[in-house]
Amino acid sequence: MEDKQKIQPRKSLQQIQPYSPGKPIWEVQKELGLDRVIKLASNENPLGPSPMAIEEISKSINGINRYPDADATHVKEMISKQLHVQTQQLIVTNGADELITLISEAYLEEGLEIIVPSPSFSEYDFGAHVMGASVVAVPLGENYEYDIEAILSAISERTKIVYICSPNNPTGTYLAKAKLQQLLDSVPEQVLVVFDGAYSHYAKAEDYTNGLEFVEQGYPIIVLHTFSKIYGLAGVRIGYGVASQEIVKDILKVKEPFNVNTIAQVAATAAIADEKHVNDSQAMNENGRNQMYEAFSKLGIHYIESMSNFVLVHIGPNAKHVYEQLMAKGIIVRYGGIWGLTEHLRISVGTTEENEILLETIGSIIKRDLP
Ligand SMILES: Cc1ncc(COP(=O)(O)O)c(C=O)c1O
Known part of the structure; x- marks a missing residue:
């Protein structure tokens, strides 16, 4: 037809x-x-997956006639305990992917730009395009290292977000703590730094940072995390963000109430405790x-x-x-x-x-x- x-x-x-x-x-x-x-x-x-997560999933199955907890209370409590942050500094999402979309919805619109050190994870570009914003790709260095000077010189008055994926997908390279500090000290005040720590549990370098200390120090940064990698829960879809209460409050405005299903919540609560x-x-x-x-x-x-x-x-x-x-x-x-x-x-x-x-x-x- x-x-x-x-x-x-x-x-x-x-x-x-x-x-x-x-x-x-x-x-x-x-x-x-x-x-x-x-x-x-x-x-x-x-x-x-963590065997403890599997056990909790089996126990929760009979309750799936009910809507999930819209605030993911137990997951937040566990993360809060482990990372020493307040629960109001946390947003739990349907994978880190959803969080990238929510951040884009909360902060981007036509006329604004995001900066992506490239190559990197494609969802950053996706979020910008959905909102009609533009992507400014800044090439990584010769050995795929971050080039802070190049990132800083790409910033304009239209820049809203700078993405830092560390360790970076697909290169496996990372941004040293001193360089992140330099970036955060140099970005104009309208710029949010999104630090994607999806792979941070695997990073062992002494000069690596997972970004959380900069959240604690009050910098304009949100740290993304996922249960899909180290916790082995990619199939149930759950991730989270850590930032100041103000940033979290703004992003929560675009979150759907029941974005994280019950099975994902119980699995994550168990997996995070399974050292x-x-x-x-x-x-x-x-x-x-x-x-x-x-x-x-x-x-x-x-x-x-x-x-x-x-x-x-x-x-x-x-x-x-x-x-x-x-x-x-x-x-x-x-x-x-x-x-x-x-x-x-x-x-x-x-x-x-x-x-x-x-x-x-x-x-x-x-x-x-x-x-
Ligand atoms: C850098 C990076 N961030 C985020 C994600 C998405 O994670 P999730 O499965 O929680 O949506 C991935 C998945 O591959 C990734 O590589």
């Missing part, structure tokens, strides 16, 4: 590119008829990262040292071919083309066994197909 639709969406939506998620395991299994598929594409926790799961997850990641570094070095593949649970590797002009060959063998990684990194792959750290299979397969593809 001929498409007679004449209803036009808002002009600003023309800027929006659909999000390109890592392919789900079932889809690759179905497409390729494979039994075993290894997904190292979405920086999930290969250890699985063993967090420690085991960190250890698994560190071992896996070292396993990858060692193998990449042997294979002569250049990688960017990562403070996170993924590694950006430089394959060369055949990166897309290697990505496709890995996919054909049931190993899903991310091709860097979506970030303009056409010679790179971003590979999430998996279990020892998953990493081993990946590394062997990549080795054989390179020996077979590449000069």
Whole structure:
């Protein structure tokens, strides 16, 4: 039937590119008829969710005829205890993704700009485009390090938000504490710094900061966090933000009442208290990262040292071919083309066994197909 639709969406939506998620395991299994598929594409926790979270989820199932707690009271209490912040400084959301959208809705409109050190997480651009604001991309340095001078010189009177993703997705690099201090001391007073700490549990560098000390000191900063990575709860969707009470109050104005479902709330409340799961997850990641570094070095593949649970590797002009060959063998990684990194792959750290299979397969593809 001929498409007679004449209803036009808002002009600003023309800027929006659909999000390109890592392919789900079932889809690759179905497409390729494979039994075993290894997904190292979405920086999930290969250890699985916290067993304590699973237990709480089972206990809560019978209560899902009721609406969830609109204030996520228990989650906030747990976060507040752990981070030593007041519950009024917290907003709990349907993943950190939702929080990025809510921040955009609360602060952005046509004529305003966000600054994104690039390449970085695509949802920042999405939020700006939804609101008709513009994105000013400031390239990261030669080794994907943050260039504070370049960020500062990109700021104009239209700038509303500066995004800092640390550790950064997809590069795994981070912003040192002294540099964040410099940025916060230098930005004009109308500018909000959004510090995305989705991967902060994996960062071990001495000069790393997760941004929270700057919230405490009263800087105009909001720190984002997620339960999707270290806590292994990507499938239930829950994240949160920490900022001054004033900032939180403004963002709460655009939050829907029941944005975080009951199962996510009980799971997060349990997971945040499960220190063993967090420690085991960190250890698994560190071992896996070292396993990858060692193998990449042997294979002569250049990688960017990562403070996170993924590694950006430089394959060369055949990166897309290697990505496709890995996919054909049931190993899903991310091709860097979506970030303009056409010679790179971003590979999430998996279990020892998953990493081993990946590394062997990549080795054989390179020996077979590449000069
Ligand atoms: C840097 C960064 N921020 C936020 C998110 C979104 O997290 P969530 O799953 O809580 O929406 C991701 C997910 O990959 C991410 O990489």
